[in-house]
Amino acid sequence: MARNLQFRYTVAIGAVIVIVTVILATLFFFQSKELLSNIKTTTTSTMSTALHDEAKKRLVNLSAILSEDLSNPLYNFDMLAILQLLQSVAKLEDIAHVMVIDPKGVIVHDGTELLDSYGKQLEEREILDWIEKQSAPLLINSEELMEIVSPVHIADERLGWVRIALFKKAQLENTQKLTQQLSNLTAESQQRERYLLYLVTTVLLLLGLGLAALVSNRLVSPIRKLTEYVKRVGEGAYGIELDRNRSDEIGQLIHSFNRMSRDLSNTSVSRQYLNDVLNNLCDALIVVSDDMKILMVNNAATEMIGFDKQRLESMSYYDLIDSRDGVRVKRWLSRLLEQQIESIDARYITAAGSHVLVSLSGAYLDLSGAPGQIITVAQDVSERRKNEEHIRYLAQYDGLTNLPNRQLFRDRLKHAMKQAERGEYLIALMFIDLDRFKKVNDSLGHQAGDLLLKETAVRLKKLLRLGDTVARLGGDEFTIIAEQIKSINDGINIASTILETVKEPFEIDTRKVHIGCSIGIVFYPFASDDIGSLVQKADMAMYQAKRNGRGQYCVYNHMLGANENGVIQQESELMEALKTKSFHLLYQPVVDTSTGATVGMEALLRWDNPRRGILDPTEFLPFLENSGFIIELGDWILERACREMLDYSKSSDSPLQLNVNVSMHQFNQGDFSHRVESILNKTGFDPKRLELEITESSLIEDIEMSRNVVRSLKKLGIRIAVDDFGTGYSSFSYLRDFTLDTLKLDTSFIKGLPNDNYAIGICTALIKMAEIMQLNVVAEGVENQQQVAWLHSENVDQCQGYYFGEPAVLGD
Known part of the structure; x- marks a missing residue:
């Protein structure tokens, strides 16, 4: 009877062990396979989305900056300034093309010096329909390109559109490369897991045969409990363990089960696999806990910051953030904890004490039954920001003299007019036109003319007081905004000093060059002028100074406006x-x-x-x-x-x-x-x-x-x-x-x-x-x-x- 029971238990226990092992192996195999597939799909999708969003954000920011910067050159049809702006963008390695089109879809500038496409009508019906009916930017996505068509405004007037196309080749290549790496690593992981399953199955079968020889009441309860735990592991509860309170075969089986459970927890996605993936990323990845302790970093993070992994993983994430950005980064991390995904710019502090400007993006990882983690990705954008700052500088300053250009001049004039309205001072707006400059340019060449303009700009800047502005509007025309003028005589004295200074000979290529200038002056606030009328009055006064014989100044009065109409008619x-x-x-x-x-x-x-x-x-x-x-x-x-x-x-x-x-x-x-x-x-x-x-x-x-x-x-x-x-x-x-x-x-x-x-x-x-x-x-x-x-x-x-x-x- 006992022998039969032992046999039955032996057979039953052996069968149960085999079944449990097969079930566990099958569950583990398919669960692991599904998990690896999900990780592969999720990682590929996340990185692809991140790359796409970053490209889109960059394209939108670039188009916004370029649209704003193009307003003044496009308004004045300054093709050289437009060319400089377009080429500063076109030289970026992933830019397919950049062009300026008018409100009817005709190409004004294609970013080339020869203007190969100048005057051609766009053929894309989608873009033509959009610029005819809409005023917002248009984003176009294709397999190879991401394009944006943004309006160019000055005040409320739409001057045209700027079209920028970005190659998606680099994005696609990075996604394909990552996908291939994930596929290779997944295959390797699955192969290792199969070997592990073979080993574990063999061990469990041997242990099951040994345990089947023991017929006792102690056998049933542990097996029942073991079966329960196996089910839980099959449901994904990796890492759970049974108490080992015996040293016989049941105890060994419990020990084997516990070891298998730990192995499943540690090797469901291998650490080496994750390290390979993370360390092949070009951007700095830092994983932090919900109390901002750094848990893990990749190689790119150590190279960017300069500390080794051991040092970084002993620091707080806030230790890396420049104090000027601390408040903003804390708010950003708080929003990540609330599942709000967005990107910000901040500065990392390096081991050398310098700063690296990075674009931060991240996501909150909610782990079931365990504290959540924040994954942060930092991309070095220092060079890109420098290029954007250079583009912004070109849009506001004259490339030859480094003086404010027409756009910045108008902004400063607007500010000066508001200050004059609130205070007890006047502002004097002076239009300066160089006399005999064309002769120098024609006789000595454009290079000498450019040197003369630079030297003139230097002289004018030396005459300025703190708070005054000298700008170059183009050609040989300069403007001065003299603020906090107590009387008209103060403004006239400044003009007289300018006349005498410009009259002094210039040393251009070892030759002494004599020129002069004519100055038109208008004071504000004496009438309810806006920027346009104030500029027009200064211009009228300057031309009157030229008519009066050049080399002198002329202060605007209401008669000039009346005379100007007659002069314009006669000139026509x-x-x-x-x-x-x-x-x-x-x-x-x-x-x-x-x-x-x-x-x-x-x-x-x-x-x-x-x-x-x-x-x-x-x-x-x-x-x-x-x-x-x-x-x-x-x-x-x-x-x-x-x-x-x-x-x-x-x-x-x-x-x-x-x-x-x-x-x-x-x-x-x-x-x-x-x-x-x-x-x-x-x-x-x-x-x-x-x-x-x-x-x-x-x-x-x-x-x-x-x-x-x-x-x-x-x-x-x-x-x-x-x-x-x-x-x-x-x-x-x-x-x-x-x-x-x-x-x-x-x-x-x-x-x-x-x-x-x-x-x-x-x-x-x-x-x-x-x-x-x-x-x-x-x-x-x-x-x-x-x-x-x-x-x-x-x-x-x-x-x-x-x-x-x-x-x-x-x-x-």
Whole structure:
């Protein structure tokens, strides 16, 4: 009976052991397989999502910064500034393309210097429909690219859109690499677990056979309890153990079960597997407990911070955080504990005492029946932030002079206006335009022009008081915001100092360069101006200073606004006249003082204004010179005069000399002599019959260049006359330096003859000097016989003026 019971128990216990072992092995195998699969899927998905979110966040931030930075260049259509901004983004290694499009979907700039796609219409209907109807950014995801199309605004006006595309190749490669690593490690882990299962199964079977030989009441209860615990392990309660209070086979079975349970707890996902995964991450991963003690770090964390793993795992997470970021990081960790996932920027303190700027992301891991943990991932963004700061700097500062640009100028002006409204002070807004800068740029080259702008910026910054702003708006235009001005005289004194400072010679490439500036000033708050009207008034005042003769300042008053409307209308009419050539020439005779015979004609320009009638050049010449149109019109005058004089000579007894006035802007063009030669060849006019009248200021603007131009003109046989001598610099030295032919006495000296002793003294001195230098002398503005008699007595060669005839059409 006992033998049968023992046999039955032996068979039953053996069967139970086998069944339990198979069940346990099966449960363990499938549970482990499922767990590893879930870990693989979850890890891959988490990292893929993190990489995608980081790329999206970066793309959104980059587009926001670039959209803001592009507003001013796009508003002013500053293609160079747009190119600089786009290329600063395009050089980032994962940027596919970046471009600027207008509100209708036409490409304004594609980020290349050659503008290959400029003016092309976008073909993507989704983008076209979006920019037509929406004002928010559009995010587009494809297999290879992530794109964003963001609006560019200035104030409430939408100027266009910026389109940035980011390659997803790196993201996909990282995800695939991680997935492959996880697959390999999972396969290795499963292989190790199978070997372990074989071993455990064998041990359990041997122990079961031994235990089956023992038939006692003690056998049933432990087995029943063991069975219960096995079920719990099958349900995932790894790590549970039975009390071992006996040393027989049951005790050994309990010991084996406990060891298996511990092994399952430790090897359900192997530590080596986790270490391989974590240490292959490029970002610093730190696992912390809910009381912020560091539990685990990967290799990237030790490399970033500089401490070894043992040191880090003995520290608090707060020990790594810079004190300036401590409060923000604590709030961030609190939100993670509440399952709120977000990212922040903070600074880690390294072992060397320096700081590393990182982007922190994390998640809270809720462990059933155990304290939760926080997984933090830190990505070093120091270089990226530097690039973003550089882009932001380029958007607010002029790249050449490092002065605030138009956008930052407007921001500071707005702030200064608010301060002036609250206080008892004025602000003075000054618009500064450099005089003769274009000549330096054209004659010495753009590199010299850039150096001149830099030196000017340095001088202006040295003049500023604390709190004042000097900005460059573009070209040779600067602005100054002088704050806390107690009186208008204080502002005028600042302007006067600027005029004197800029007037001092500049040393550019071992050459002394002389320029000046014109300044427009407007004070605030004297009227309810906004930024736009204040800037416009300063601009008006600056242009009035130029009209007044340059090298001076002009304070805005309400009359300037009224006059400006008339000036704008006249300039518009003049532009139309240039297109239609609504000009004609009159001629005033030049008479031999001794014989009274006409020896030449001076060509004088007149404008047939449809509103005001015939206008003298003094009415419109300043605009032509400032705009540069005097070059084109000057060529037209010379060619027209040559042709009309040739036609007139056919009916004349003797050929007459032709005198033509030359503007300083014409004369200072490097190719002026070639242009004159081309016109003479084109018309067939004899160069020996042509005399060009040049003012003193034109000659001494750049003496070296003037000497070369005069020499070239003389080689052609052309005569050179100095017009209005005595009214300008009146330097005898330059008369000696140049091979001149004629000296013309200005009308202001002639009108006092023969009774004004001062006029007599000036004219006598000039005539004697010209006689010594063997120069022909021509008196302008002669109006009566007494003047002719006195000039004849002083051996003046030729005269012209209303006494001999008013300017008239040739042949009348």
